[in-house]
Amino acid sequence: GQNIDQPTEMTATEGAIVQINCTYQTSGFNGLFWYQQHAGEAPTFLSYNVLDGLEEKGRFSSFLSRSKGYSYLLLKELQMKDSASYLCAVRDSNYQLIWGAGTKLIIKP
């Protein structure tokens, strides 16, 4: 079966750095996405990785290792507005997105 695993919840301090991990087992791989979802709102696109390595975009970076079936999202200089759920999704061999249940990130002052 296809499976995406993420921690259910994480807590971090304002100004700090946090790493959210995602491991996956899917039928084929055609890219990995990270989305941010604030409570009661729609998911919004953060990053896309299809090749191994690190993609940096401002305070957010995303890393992919296809051989390990592993990705992480790194958030630096955390702000209160970063409190949200972070969703990992893998595009499988049929080009359908398989979604993890999301990681709820709580930022404390």
Place this chain on the structure above:
Amino acid sequence: IAGITQAPTSQILAAGRRMTLRCTQDMRHNAMYWYRQDLGLGLRLIHYSNTAGTTGKGEVPDGYSVSRANTDDFPLTLASAVPSQTSVYFCASSASGGADTQYFGPGTRLTVL
């Protein structure tokens, strides 16, 4: 209109009633999707359409139907609602059904009693 709109924002529905959730996009995207999101579960694909005139079944299609008469609209119909269809429903679109990023509408919160 900018992006994707969904209607209604929320709805309470009696079991057995028919309900259509509306989704409209103005980005001229070819592909559109319907997901449901339930607590503790990832987004699950209900139906999708890679281009106007074609539709396909996702992971959880039973009890739902869709149509794609034109590029902009992709309504989702529950023929006879059941309580297990209580969920938040998101419509999404992408430029194509391949490697493009999906963009989401604001969602419809549906409660079936």
